[in-house]
Amino acid sequence: xxxxxxxxxxxxxxxxxxxxxxxxxxxxxxxxxxxNGQQGPTPVETLLVALGGCSGMDVVSILRKKRQDIxxxxxxxxxxxxxxxPRRFQRIEILHRVHGADxxxxxxxxxxxxxDTKYCSVHASLVPEIEIISRYEIVPA
Amino acid sequence: xxxxxxxxxxxxxxxxxxxxxxxxxxxxxxxxxxxNGQQGPTPVETLLVALGGCSGMDVVSILRKKRQDIxxxxxxxxxxxxxxxPRRFQRIEILHRVHGADxxxxxxxxxxxxxDTKYCSVHASLVPEIEIISRYEIVPA
Numbered sequence: 001x002x003x004x005x006x007x008x009x010x011x012x013x014x015x016x017x018x019x020x021x022x023x024x025x026x027x028x029x030x031x032x033x034x035x036n037g038q039q040g041p042t043p044v045e046t047l048l049v050a051l052g053g054c055s056g057m058d059v060v061s062i063l064r065k066k067r068q069d070i071x072x073x074x075x076x077x078x079x080x081x082x083x084x085x086p087r088r089f090q091r092i093e094i095l096h097r098v099h100g101a102d103x104x105x106x107x108x109x110x111x112x113x114x115x116d117t118k119y120c121s122v123h124a125s126l127v128p129e130i131e132i133i134s135r136y137e138i139v140p141a
Numbered sequence: 142x143x144x145x146x147x148x149x150x151x152x153x154x155x156x157x158x159x160x161x162x163x164x165x166x167x168x169x170x171x172x173x174x175x176x177n178g179q180q181g182p183t184p185v186e187t188l189l190v191a192l193g194g195c196s197g198m199d200v201v202s203i204l205r206k207k208r209q210d211i212x213x214x215x216x217x218x219x220x221x222x223x224x225x226x227p228r229r230f231q232r233i234e235i236l237h238r239v240h241g242a243d244x245x246x247x248x249x250x251x252x253x254x255x256x257d258t259k260y261c262s263v264h265a266s267l268v269p270e271i272e273i274i275s276r277y278e279i280v281p282a
Contacts, residue, residue, distance in 0.1 A: 002222040006182075006189045008197055010214040016205065018198045020216070022190050028182040030171050032194040035168040041147075044196035047263050048147045049163050050191055053173040054184035056149055057159045064157065073151040075161070087267030088241040122188050124227030127268050 012037065036051065044081065052077035054122040055094050055134070058115035059108070063098070066107045071141040072099035091131045099139040108136050149173065185222065189233065191216035195263040196235055196275070199256035200249070204239070207248045212282040213240035232272045240280040249277050 005025035012019045018034040031040030041049065056075040063070055079092040096112060112134045116123055123132065146166035153160045159175040172181030182190065197216040203212055218235040235255060253275045257264055264273065 002228065003219065003223060004183075004186050004189055004222065005217070005219045006193055008190070008193045008216040008218070010197065010201060010211075010224060013213065018201060019180060020194055020197055022182075022194070024182045024186040024190065026179065026183065026186060027175065027211075027221055028174075028179070028186070030182060031167075031191065032152065032190065032198075035167065035197060037169065038169070038211040041163075041165045041171060042145075042167065043164040043191045043198065044262050045145050045147055045167060045169070046191035046194065047147055047188060047266060049165065049171065049173065050184045052147055052149045053161055053163070053187065056161055057173075057175060057184065060151060060159060070154060072154065075149040076146065077149070078144065078146045081145065081262060085142060085259050087143065087262040088265035089262075107276070118226050121185050121230075124229035125188060125268060125271060126266055130266060141211035 007090060008032070010103060017041065039067055044087075047089075048079050051092065051120075051122045051126070052094060054120045055115045055126040056096070058119045059111045062111035062114055063107060066104070066111070068103055068107055069101045069141075071101070073097070074138075089130045090126070091133070093133045096134070096136040097139065098136065099141050101141045103138050108138065112136060153178070185228075187218050188230075189218040192233065192261075192263045192267070193235060195261045196256045197237070199260045200237055200252045203252035203255060204248060207245070207252070209244055209248055210242045210282075211239060212242070214238070214281075229268070230271045232274070234274045234276065237275070237277040239277065240282050242282045244279050246279060249279065252279060266280065
């Protein structure tokens with residue numbers, strides 16, 4: 001069984017703050033906060049982080065298997081939310097920016113496609129009503 | 142326009158590590174890592190954190206509006222993933238554990254229902270194939 005967990009504890013019991021201390025099942029700590037508290041990312045930002053990280057780890061792993069020479073790699077995730085409740089995302093763009101020597105666009109396209117359609121657990125957990133666009137930029141090293 | 146973003150940079154360019162430093166659009170930093178690196182939560186754990194935080198912030202906010210006397214509040218999120226790719230979640234349980242004086246079960250049930258069905262942007266972003274179960278425990282202070 002592939003089980004994951006997270007334990008969140010409200011740190012701002014007094015007042016109106018909404019800061020939570022988080023301990024994940026793998027023993028990692030982080031802080032979530034609302035827009036006023038600003039001690040950590042908001043939950044909605046955290047969803048984008050989860051998606052970008054999932055996709056980024058897939059892509060870097062596949063590019064390494066394809067022996068691509070990566071010197072620097074960034075993932076920029078941008079999402080637009082609905083104006084009405086529930087304010088789920090309507091559209092998310094995932095930009096993969098890879099710096100390296102002699103990088104193959106075909107290898108990168110293949111890696112992104114495999115992540116989007118097969119490997120990324122977070123991507124596969126999101127409703128199809130969210131338009132998810134993947135793009136890439138290759139920066140020669 | 143309600144726009145959110147996150148910028149992830151691969152910190153382990155050499156070797157096989159998959160650690161990403163994250164800067165969110167609201168200026169918050171965190172670290173994501175894979176299971177081997179263990180410098181931060183994994184992307185899949187981070188999805189549970191986003192869901193638990195979103196739901197927890199809704200519930201605490203609604204309980205405060207209903208003038209419930211909260212002394213301690215935890216959210217425990219547990220998810221089971223599919224064994225096959227894509228390993229999206231199959232089932233997620235969100236347990237709200239509220240400690241307080243004279244807490245109203247009806248108020249808590251109402252808060253959870255409003256979050257699950259109306260307010261929680263992360264919940265509304267997840268595919269309906271994921272069975273999401275919300276439970277609660279009231280601990281008298």
